[in-house]
Amino acid sequence: GKLRSPQFGFLGEHWQKIYGDGCGKLEHSSLKVIGKQANFRSVPIIVDCLNRMRPELPQFVVDPSAQGSVQIFHTNNWTGVRQTGQHWGGDLPDRVAGTALEGLIERLTRDGWEFSPKKTKMLMLTHRVLATKQGYSSLPNVFAFNQSFTNKEHPHIAFFADVLEPACEAYLARKYGEMFLALGSNVPAIRCQADKAKWSVAMERLVELRNNGTVGDVLDYLKQVGRPRLPEAVERRERELEQYDRGDGQEVPQGLTELEKLRIVSYREIIALSRYLSGHSPFETKHGVKGAEFENVLVIVGRGWNQYNFNEMLELAGDVIHVPANKKAMFERNRNLFYVACSRPKKRLALLFTQKLSNAAIQTVNNWFGSDAIEALEL
Numbered sequence: 001g002k003l004r005s006p007q008f009g010f011l012g013e014h015w016q017k018i019y020g021d022g023c024g025k026l027e028h029s030s031l032k033v034i035g036k037q038a039n040f041r042s043v044p045i046i047v048d049c050l051n052r053m054r055p056e057l058p059q060f061v062v063d064p065s066a067q068g069s070v071q072i073f074h075t076n077n078w079t080g081v082r083q084t085g086q087h088w089g090g091d092l093p094d095r096v097a098g099t100a101l102e103g104l105i106e107r108l109t110r111d112g113w114e115f116s117p118k119k120t121k122m123l124m125l126t127h128r129v130l131a132t133k134q135g136y137s138s139l140p141n142v143f144a145f146n147q148s149f150t151n152k153e154h155p156h157i158a159f160f161a162d163v164l165e166p167a168c169e170a171y172l173a174r175k176y177g178e179m180f181l182a183l184g185s186n187v188p189a190i191r192c193q194a195d196k197a198k199w200s201v202a203m204e205r206l207v208e209l210r211n212n213g214t215v216g217d218v219l220d221y222l223k224q225v226g227r228p229r230l231p232e233a234v235e236r237r238e239r240e241l242e243q244y245d246r247g248d249g250q251e252v253p254q255g256l257t258e259l260e261k262l263r264i265v266s267y268r269e270i271i272a273l274s275r276y277l278s279g280h281s282p283f284e285t286k287h288g289v290k291g292a293e294f295e296n297v298l299v300i301v302g303r304g305w306n307q308y309n310f311n312e313m314l315e316l317a318g319d320v321i322h323v324p325a326n327k328k329a330m331f332e333r334n335r336n337l338f339y340v341a342c343s344r345p346k347k348r349l350a351l352l353f354t355q356k357l358s359n360a361a362i363q364t365v366n367n368w369f370g371s372d373a374i375e376a377l378e379l
Contacts, residue, residue, distance in 0.1 A: 043068030074353040091303040097354045120296040135272030142261040155233035165274040202227035216263030297345035302354035314361035
């Protein structure tokens with residue numbers, strides 16, 4: 001740059017860009033890149049794999065003698081019928097994927113892994129396995145897009161997770177101040193002892209419906225008693241569903257179809273989802289990957305996220321120079337998330353592919369992790 005001109009520093013790493021926002025890689029003739037050359041987190045065997053993924057920016061370890069392990073497991077030998085569809089094609093059925101995960105956890109435990117939240121994190125790069133494991137297996141079938149419930153984009157899910165469930169948990173813990181704090185201003189005023197009694201009756205019945213009823217049962221009860229009131233966005237959706245005229249032969253709008261499906265789901269699945277979203281879980285998705293580190297990391301790689309296909313990413317990575325222009329954004333999004341997930345552990349890394357891998361994808365895995373680290377699971 002020019003003498004005495006202002007200088008700007010940009011801290012970041014474009015391979016760490018795993019969300020839709022952010023600028024990614026910066027390129028300019030006046031830009032001087034200062035690469036990160038030291039890895040203060042992971043043991044050599046993991047860093048070696050990261051360097052093979054990204055040879056243009058090699059990292060050096062702090063302790064060359066530190067011990068650890070890398071293990072890669074795929075499910076290509078399973079001969080049953082796999083899932084189909086745009087977002088699920090090639091993945092194991094839910095039950096089989098769950099069995100594979102349970103068996104692998106038992107095996108890794110025998111090998112010395114400690115599956116406690118302080119020691120080990122399971123990163124789910126597939127949401128259906130996560131949903132089944134966490135207790136809300138119906139929700140991926142309700143919504144067209146996972147973000148509706150994982151990001152709380154649907155107003156009903158946002159109300160349940162951010163308002164109703166925190167209030168119910170506080171009530172059960174007899175922390176009534178916290179209960180009303182969670183409910184915010186969306187509650188009838190308490191003016192006398194009779195109002196307190198009404199709240200007590202309402203909450204006891206609500207707790208009962210949470211455990212034994214459906215989402216629709218809970219919603220209908222809240223509409224009836226108004227303790228607490230439903231948010232306007234939720235009430236509006238409910239009215240639209242009630243008033244929709246099915247007599248004209250037109251297809252029911254997707255939003256109303258999703259709401260119909262949601263209303264018949266057991267509310268216990270909402271409780272499970274809310275507890276997962278609040279962080280009370282040994283599992284994580286891509287939203288909990290970045291910036292975190294753990295002694296051991298088990299990454300479950302499969303289908304189910306709308307914008308991710310890791311088999312295709314691995315195929316393209318075999319000839320990265322010739323990635324088609326119309327697939328470059330997809331490739332980088334998948335590659336970055338995969339790289340970030342693999343860079344989280346300090347000591348032990350294991351990957352479980354529930355998605356069937358092509359020969360080209362297996363070759364990339366072999367190039368990155370070494371043939372000795374790869375094993376076909378027998379299911």
